[in-house]
Amino acid sequence: MAGRVQFELVTPERVLAAEEADLVVVPGGDGNFGVLPGHAPLLSTLRPGVVDIYQGDKITSRIFVAGGFAEVAEDRFTVLADEAQAVEDIxxxxxxxxxxxxxxxxxxxxxxxxxxxxxxxxxxxxxxxxxxxxxx
Missing domain, CATH: 1.20.5 (Single alpha-helices involved in coiled-coils or other helix-helix interfaces)
Structure with a gap:
């Protein structure tokens, strides 16, 4: 779907999130960064923190990550997390x-x-x- 980011968050154990989003903000190794549709390709480390997934202007999911990597490609955004858990489940x-x-x-x-x-x-x-x- 145009205008949305295809986002996936994967841990060694499972796929924790796989959805289209309007914006995803992650705790990058050099600071938080957001990914919108059409973002330039990027590879980044992650530091411990929270991934915020937006639908419209509202955060609909918050996922804690202990670290890992983020890859932005032309048609998708993937987070490979060492450890992750929905914030509400902590x-x-x-x-x-x-x-x-x-x-x-x-x-x-x-x-x-x-x-x-x-x-x-x-x-x-x-x-x-x-x-x-x-x-x-």
Whole structure:
């Protein structure tokens, strides 16, 4: 359909979204960006955050992504997410617990830079998840 973006969000486990949208805004590695019909081809990393899917001028779906990649092609927009979940399905208590565990893991991370980097990456995901749910 002309004037719409064919959007698909895929995780390693399943297709979480496959729909036409008027606008999709994603948390790109260099900042949020929106994709409208006719967007120039683009490949971007994703940082932890929320994908907003618009129908008209209203957000109809919000999906948390932990990271991944986004590809804009002539006729479609695809997000390949490491982990994703509809924001309304996120358990606030579980998000708060994940944030607490991530903070503890970073405090305990010692030795290799790899351990610290992994703990920092998990903390970034947990913080974004907590912000998405208001559990921070």
């Amino acid at each position: 358990d606030d208590a579980a998000a708060a617990e994940r944030l607490s565990r991530a903070r503890d893991a970073l405090t305990r991370a010692q030795g290799s830079d790899e351990d610290v980097a992994a703990a920092e990456a998990e903390l970034a995901v947990a913080e974004a998840l907590a912000v998405a749910t208001g559990a921070h």
